[in-house]
Amino acid sequence: MLPRADGRETVEHPLLRAWVGSGELPDLGQLEGRRQCMQVRDGIARPAFRAQTPALLADGLHYEERIATCGVLATREQGVHDVFNALVWLRHPELKWALNARQVAGIAEVGPRERTRGQYALTHFDEAGAIVWLADDALVPIWDAHDWSALFVRERSAWGRSIAVSVFGHALVEHVWDGHRMPVAKCLVVRVPSVELAARVGPAAIVIRWREAEAHVAAQIRSGRLLADPQELRPLPLAGIPGWHDPHAPDAFVRDAPCFRPLRAGRRYPAPCSDLID
Known part of the structure; x- marks a missing residue:
C-alpha cells in the first residue's frame, strides 16, 4: 500500500472516494491482477503493468510506442502518479487507447523530441x-x-x-x-x-x-x-x-478562492460536442 502524503488513513474527498474507495492504493501485483480480471469481464485489452526497470527500458522504445507495439505500460512501483495512471487505464481503456494512438502518430510525424499542438x-x-x-x-x-x-x-x-x-x-x-x-x-x-x-x-x-x-x-x-x-x-x-x-x-x-479565475481577454471556447451520443 502506498501512503497518503498527509498521513491520513481515510479518504474524505469525493474524487478520492470515486477512485480509491478505502484510501488504499494497490501495488503493482494487485494492479496486474485487476487488469486481467477486467479484461475477462469486459473484453477490452489494457497494457500489462510492468515495473519500470533498466532492463525494461533497454528496448529503447518511447513510452507510448512500448504501449502500442508491446502492450506494456512501464510503471514506477512506488510512484503514486503511475498508480493513478494505471487505475485510469483500468477504468477508461477506450479513451486511453485513443490518446496512445494519437501520441504514437505524433511521434511518427515529428519525432520524439518535438510535439504538435495536438500532442499538447x-x-x-x-x-x-x-x-x-x-x-x-x-x-x-x-x-x-x-x-x-x-x-x-x-x-x-x-x-x-x-x-x-x-x-x-x-x-x-x-x-x-x-x-x-x-x-x-x-x-x-x-x-x-x-x-x-x-x-x-x-x-x-x-x-x-x-x-x-x-x-x-x-x-x-x-x-x-x-x-x-x-x-x-x-x-x-x-x-x-x-x-x-x-x-x-x-x-x-x-x-x-484562487482557483476561480476570470476569463482571459480574447479567450473563446468551442461549442460542446453535440453528435457523439444518441
Whole structure:
C-alpha cells in the first residue's frame, strides 16, 4: 500500500472516494491482477503493468510506442502518479487507447523530441482532463464567461441533474491525493440526454464510467476531431461542485478562492460536442 502524503488513513474527498474507495492504493501485483480480471469481464485489452526497470527500458522504445507495439505500460512501483495512471487505464481503456494512438502518430510525424499542438492537447487531457456531461445548454454561456457564481451557486441544483463530470486525468487525482483541495480540470464537454445522464450520475455529480458514451468520445479523439489543440479544453474549478468543498459562504468562496479565475481577454471556447451520443 502506498501512503497518503498527509498521513491520513481515510479518504474524505469525493474524487478520492470515486477512485480509491478505502484510501488504499494497490501495488503493482494487485494492479496486474485487476487488469486481467477486467479484461475477462469486459473484453477490452489494457497494457500489462510492468515495473519500470533498466532492463525494461533497454528496448529503447518511447513510452507510448512500448504501449502500442508491446502492450506494456512501464510503471514506477512506488510512484503514486503511475498508480493513478494505471487505475485510469483500468477504468477508461477506450479513451486511453485513443490518446496512445494519437501520441504514437505524433511521434511518427515529428519525432520524439518535438510535439504538435495536438500532442499538447492530448497530454493536458491525459494529465488533468475531465469529461463534462451536459444536458442543459443554458449552462454553457455562463461557464464560458467564467461566471462562477452563476455556475456553482445560482445553478447549484443543476449539478448531478443536468451536468456531471468524469475526472480522467491521473495527475489531477494525484494532486488531490497529495492534499490539494482546489483542483482545476481541463474539460471536454459532451451533450447528452438528461434521462441518460440521470441513470449514471452518482454522489457529488460524478459519473464513474459511461462506457458507451466514452467509446464515442474515444473515436473522435482517434480521428483528430477532438483534442487537436489545447485551446479546446475548458477550465473547471472542481471545488465549486456541490459536495466537493464545504464553504460557509459559497458566494464569497467562488469570488475569492484562487482557483476561480476570470476569463482571459480574447479567450473563446468551442461549442460542446453535440453528435457523439444518441
